[in-house]
Amino acid sequence: MGISVLLARDAGGRVFLALLVLVGVFLPALHLLLPETSPLHISAYTLTLIGKYLCYGLLALAVDLVWGFGGILSLGHGAFFALGGYAMGMHMMRQIGDRGVYGNPLLPDFMVFLNWTELPWYWLGFDRFWFAALMVLLVPGSLAFVFGWLAFRSRVTGVYLSIITQALTYALMLAFFRNEMGFGGNNGLTDFKDLLGFSLQADGTRVFLFVTTALCLALAYVACRFVVSSKLGRVVVAVRDAESRTRFIGYRVEWFKLWIFVFSAVLSGIAGALYVPQVGIINPGEFSPLNSLELVIWVAVGGRATLYGAVLGAILVNYSKTVFTAILPEVWLFALGALFVLVTLFLPHGLIGLMSQRRGERA
16 A cells, blocks of 8 residues: 555544644744744754654654554553663764763773773674664664563463563663663763764754654654554454454464564664654663653553554643643642543543544534
8 A cells, every 4th residue: 555545544644744744844943043032933942842752752653553553551662762762872972982071082981980991892883873773773673572572472461461561671770770781870871972973962953853853753653554554454453352363363463463562662762762862861760660651641641543642642741741840740640640540531542532522523
């Protein structure tokens, strides 16, 4: 099925992509072309903040693909996001060179501080961008493949699979907190200087990262829509709705679940890689199980199995988080829990489902 035919049948997707193009074009223009005194000027902080929301939208898209269409409630996708972020962070740390606090041309500052004498073998190659970009895809994808092959082959499903995925991300968080691992310990990786030779503080670099994030989100949406509309996607949905029956008619359901799980993990890694240069830090806190729980809330609020609804939910929830953590920081976690309960009880299909229902009633 061609992309044009696919989008012709996806009215919501067309609106989503059109809005994404507008955001990707006009917000950078408002930042670069208008003076700071103009009321329409977009500050560098705001541009970076919206870019972070778009990264979260890409992550939510990945979770919706595996949960909404595959029926796999993963509570560990934050791990794939963090691994992609660490891969990009390692590259930018290698690019600092002798501009660090200790002036060591080979070792990052935290390794010098901890009296490391040589670069660990798993840091080799990260001085090259193409190698780091490859690791952004391979590391989350490989972990998802090994984990998924073991879990799906053993027919682990439902809440048991969710608990295991959460245990995975918690174990990784504890491991990355250790200084001996060589990833910066509690502080993580930070103090990045540039990317591909361009300063991360320059307006042009910020705009480039923002536009690249919007473009990747658009491409990921088209790819996910193509997948779920293909024969492969229809089999995945059949596995979600009736796994035993799908297995009975001859499909190797574990391979379909594994494929969609790995593809979703790769998208999460890309989101993490785009997130780190815009935010400027990556630490073990990104592995926190709470972060993976929030991903599910984003998808539930926006609308499960809609793709663009997941992106909408991610942006709305994180915008609310930005506002409420500034006004009432101690109340935010309670508000987040209440939001999940209310959506589960009164909006089982999320905001997109509510909008569809209202349109049906008017019709």
